[in-house]
Amino acid sequence: MAMKQPTKRRRSAKGQSKPFPPGRYPVVIVGSGPGGLQTSHFLRRLGVEHAVLSADAAPGGMFLRYPLFQRLISWSKPYAPAVRGTRPYAWYDWNSLLSDDQAYQALVPEFMDGSSYFPSRAEMERGLAAFARRARVQVRYGCRWEATRKTGDGFTLSTSDGEYACRAFVLAVGMAEPWKPDVPGLDLVPHYVQTKPPRTYADQHVVILGKRNSGFEVADALLPWARQIILLSPRPALLSIHSHSTAGVRARYLLPYEDHALGGGVFALDAATDRVERTGSAYRVFATGTTRPGDYVFNAGAVIAATGFTTPLQDLRALGLATFNQDRLPALTPFWESTTVPGVFFAGTVTQGAIGLKKHGIPSNSGGVGGFRHNARVLARYLAEKYFAITVPRPTIRPEEVVPYLLSEVARAPELWNQRSYLARVVSFDRRDGIRDEGITPLAHFVDTGGPDAAAIVLETDQTGDHHPAVYTRRGGSVTEHVLPSNPLHNFETSEYHAQLAALLDGLV
Amino acid sequence: MASRVELIDTLAGLALFADLSRPQLEAVAHTFEEEYFADGQRILRQGFSGSNLYVIVSGQAGVHVDGAQRAVLSRGDFFGEISVLLGEPPAADVVAVGPLRCLALPGSDVESFLLTFPRVSYRMLQAEARRVRTANLWR
Numbered sequence: 001m002a003m004k005q006p007t008k009r010r011r012s013a014k015g016q017s018k019p020f021p022p023g024r025y026p027v028v029i030v031g032s033g034p035g036g037l038q039t040s041h042f043l044r045r046l047g048v049e050h051a052v053l054s055a056d057a058a059p060g061g062m063f064l065r066y067p068l069f070q071r072l073i074s075w076s077k078p079y080a081p082a083v084r085g086t087r088p089y090a091w092y093d094w095n096s097l098l099s100d101d102q103a104y105q106a107l108v109p110e111f112m113d114g115s116s117y118f119p120s121r122a123e124m125e126r127g128l129a130a131f132a133r134r135a136r137v138q139v140r141y142g143c144r145w146e147a148t149r150k151t152g153d154g155f156t157l158s159t160s161d162g163e164y165a166c167r168a169f170v171l172a173v174g175m176a177e178p179w180k181p182d183v184p185g186l187d188l189v190p191h192y193v194q195t196k197p198p199r200t201y202a203d204q205h206v207v208i209l210g211k212r213n214s215g216f217e218v219a220d221a222l223l224p225w226a227r228q229i230i231l232l233s234p235r236p237a238l239l240s241i242h243s244h245s246t247a248g249v250r251a252r253y254l255l256p257y258e259d260h261a262l263g264g265g266v267f268a269l270d271a272a273t274d275r276v277e278r279t280g281s282a283y284r285v286f287a288t289g290t291t292r293p294g295d296y297v298f299n300a301g302a303v304i305a306a307t308g309f310t311t312p313l314q315d316l317r318a319l320g321l322a323t324f325n326q327d328r329l330p331a332l333t334p335f336w337e338s339t340t341v342p343g344v345f346f347a348g349t350v351t352q353g354a355i356g357l358k359k360h361g362i363p364s365n366s367g368g369v370g371g372f373r374h375n376a377r378v379l380a381r382y383l384a385e386k387y388f389a390i391t392v393p394r395p396t397i398r399p400e401e402v403v404p405y406l407l408s409e410v411a412r413a414p415e416l417w418n419q420r421s422y423l424a425r426v427v428s429f430d431r432r433d434g435i436r437d438e439g440i441t442p443l444a445h446f447v448d449t450g451g452p453d454a455a456a457i458v459l460e461t462d463q464t465g466d467h468h469p470a471v472y473t474r475r476g477g478s479v480t481e482h483v484l485p486s487n488p489l490h491n492f493e494t495s496e497y498h499a500q501l502a503a504l505l506d507g508l509v
Numbered sequence: 510m511a512s513r514v515e516l517i518d519t520l521a522g523l524a525l526f527a528d529l530s531r532p533q534l535e536a537v538a539h540t541f542e543e544e545y546f547a548d549g550q551r552i553l554r555q556g557f558s559g560s561n562l563y564v565i566v567s568g569q570a571g572v573h574v575d576g577a578q579r580a581v582l583s584r585g586d587f588f589g590e591i592s593v594l595l596g597e598p599p600a601a602d603v604v605a606v607g608p609l610r611c612l613a614l615p616g617s618d619v620e621s622f623l624l625t626f627p628r629v630s631y632r633m634l635q636a637e638a639r640r641v642r643t644a645n646l647w648r
Contacts, residue, residue: 181513234532235539272535290536291625322608324545326513331545339547340608355544359559361615363542421559448551462559463617481557481598 020051020140022162027383028053030145030157031172033061034128034369035348035376037137038097039170042380044137045100046390051166052137053159055144059132060125061348062174068195069221070121073213073250074370076108077117082412084109090414094370095119097131098377104135118252145173147315154343168387170379171316172347179310179328185276189283192218192306198225206230207285207298209273210306211237216253218304219266223255230298231256231268234290244465245362245420246370271296276303311350316341329353334442335382336375345383351375356422356444360463364422374415374423378440394428394436399509402427402435403501404493406457410469411492415440416459424456424472429508447472447479453508462486469497471504513538519566520612523585524636528628540622541612546570546605553589553603560599561613562589568609573602581606590633593619 027043029036032054040052056064067073072095078084080092085106090098096108108127112119119127131137140161147158154167178191192214198221206226208215211233219229231237237257240248249257259266271287271294278284283303287296310328313321322331322340330346331339332353338344346353351366365371384390397405409425410416416423426438430452438454446456453475460470466486473480482504484497502509520526520534529537541564546552552570553560564587572580572588579601582588592599593616614622623630 183513233539234535270536272532288532290532293530293532322545322547324543324610326516326543331547333547339545339550357554357557357559358561358613358615359557361559361561361617447554447557460559481554483558 018140019138020053020143022159022164024165025049025051026166026388027051027168027170028155028157028164028166029170029172029347030054031061031174031348032056032059032132032139032141033063033172033174033348034097035174035351035372036061036139036170036172037128037132038373038376039172039347039380040137040139041097041099041104041131041135042377043383046380046384046392048380048384048388048390050170051164052139053143053145053157053161053164054139054141055160057141058129059137059139060128061172062176063121063124063128066193067121067217068192068214069217071116071252072118072121072124073252074246074368075117076112076119078109078112078114087414088412091412091417094368094418095124096127097135097369098373099131099135101135104131107131107134145314148319150319150341168343168345168383170345170347170383171313171350173312174349175309175311175328177310177312180305180307181326183273183275185278186273186305186307188278189276189303189305192304195221195304198222201225201302203227204301205299207232207283207300207303208306209233209285209303210308211235211249211268212306212308213249213253214308215306216249216256218306219256220253223259223266229256229266230300231260231266232271232273232285232287234270234272236270236291237268243362244360244461244463246365246368247363269296316344319344324353334444334448336379345379347376347379348372354442354444356442357447359421359460362421362461365419366422370418371422374419374440378423378442381439392439394438397427397435397437399435402455402505402509403498405437406455406471407469407493407497407501410457410459411490413440416457420459420461420467421470422458424458426454426456428452428454435509443472446474450477455505455508469501471501473504473508475508516543523564523566525564525585525587525629525632527632529626533626537612537626540618541614544611544613546609546611548605548607550605550609551602552605552609552611553592553599553601555600555602556598558598559616560589560592561616562593562619563587563603563611563613566610566612569606570609571604571606573604574600587633587636589616590619590637592616 027050029052074094076093076095082088096106107130111123111126144160149156155169157164180186202225205228207230238248256266260268270291274286283300285298330353336346336351356364424443426441428436456472468486469484471482517534570582571578
């Protein structure tokens with residue numbers, strides 16, 4: 001069903017009409033980064049009328065500016081085990097937005113020059129712009145969301161262009177605001193986003209506050225220039241190769257860590273920064289050891305606060321929006337709705353506010369495009385069904401197809417691989433309704449709410465890094481976990497897996 | 510939790526971390542992840558593998574075994590440690606009673622954390638001893 005277009009349009013300065021004039025819409029999305037574009041696309045496919053507003057002048061969100069050193073940390077593999085443009089290919093291309101229409105899939109690799117399987121920032125930006133253009137995602141650009149009021153049946157948003165009323169509000173503005181902890185003197189220090197070109201730091205002592213990806217990204221860029229680099233933060237660096245997830249410093253930025261390990265002049269220290277002082281044109285950093293005792297004083301020509309970002313929530317806290325992670329993320333339900341302000345939803349990187357079961361310590365992978373693009377499809381369906389009584393088809397499955405279908409999903413479904421232990425493929429078994437494919441659903445919703453007899457399959461990674469199919473069966477309202485063995489080649493479709501899954505589903509199918 | 514200073518002050522007031530210096534509390538604040546649970550949300554799930562260690566920063570949590578509430582935990586209490594230490598799925602559900610804030614540490618990181626901060630291990634042992642004593646009193 002096509003989305004209804006507003007009848008009134010305003011002409012922009014360039015003479016092009018601006019979509020979505022102020023007024024009432026069932027849903028309003030704020031943001032034109034990958035989260036906003038993806039949610040709009042899937043809402044439109046479901047026939048849910050909505051407006052998309054953005055303060056920016058063009059699609060791309062954070063990718064219009066970051067990463068600072070112009071190269072992403074998530075892969076898009078031009079050549080991969082799956083055919084480009086098919087559903088399984090999305091696991092090998094974490095940056096392209098998704099569509100049920102093959103013409104709009106896998107767009108980012110189209111713009112990559114082959115020099116790396118991590119796209120450059122500009123290649124990513126072009127891929128997103130191509131998606132917006134080809135899939136005709138309309139956005140009212142240059143329209144800034146300024147304030148929010150709760151109304152009897154939803155919300156009214158005040159924007160730079162006027163007021164918008166809606167039943168559901170989807171905020172897709174990224175974790176876009178630079179954030180610093182309240183350390184004395186840190187206000188004197190430039191944030192990561194203010195880092196200058198690397199040659200500016202030639203022959204300087206540089207202290208980088210933070211040992212996450214942005215800290216190591218800066219250190220990596222300064223390696224050929226800085227006389228010495230010291231990375232400071234209270235806890236030891238968490239590396240993705242140890243966490244077995246994208247939570248951790250990615251391998252792409254490990255050169256400074258190797259330098260530290262080999263004693264080459266880079267130090268990655270576990271120390272809490274007590275204060276920073278300005279000494280003329282330079283800095284003095286005072287810190288105290290955490291995992292081992294010791295006081296440190298560093299004189300540095302430059303200090304960079306690679307201390308992360310926060311979500312621009314504007315006045316939503318005043319509506320009662322609960323936050324966590326030092327007030328940087330909203331607390332969300334498994335369907336990315338505020339736990340305290342129903343009707344306020346999130347898309348994009350802020351959906352990491354829904355952590356999921358966090359099995360073996362691995363949270364949802366919603367901080368990156370690869371993970372949150374799948375959330376957008378699930379969110380669109382949830383909004384369509386909950387607010388607008390739009391029924392999404394639940395195809396029937398023949399009994400003999402159930403086991404092979406679930407195993408093929410855990411072997412190849414990008415939703416399950418990108419969102420381990422978070423998104424599940426669910427099949428229901430109802431005596432009257434038959435066997436139905438219920439689609440992709442957050443696992444936490446499946447295991448914590450009632451429903452008919454059903455099975456959910458997810459991919460899980462244990463503490464050793466092995467990947468396992470995990471099956472959750474619901475019988476009579478009670479859910480039981482069954483973790484199947486791992487396979488070194490991730491071949492989950494052997495006769496052994498068939499036999500084990502068939503036994504687990506005995507009596508259901 | 511509004512700020513880093515507030516978080517450190519809160520940690521300093523919890524029995525588990527009472528012996529740690531301020532820089533060590535900073536390390537704890539950065540090693541554990543702060544998590545928020547809405548009323549009725551499950552944190553630990555009976556019989557599910559791969560769970561983590563949680564310390565309650567504010568709010569309350571109910572301990573349920575086979576649907577029956579057995580205990581209520583509050584600020585400073587911790588849970589999930591038995592499952593993590595024994596490598597077995599939890600024998601109870603733990604469910605938020607009202608808004609609940611916790612610090613969470615992945616199960617796989619617990620051993621190295623306790624070895625890095627032996628005073629926390631000692632405090633944890635004391636708490637376990639109290640639980641055993643209470644359990645014995647009820648026999």
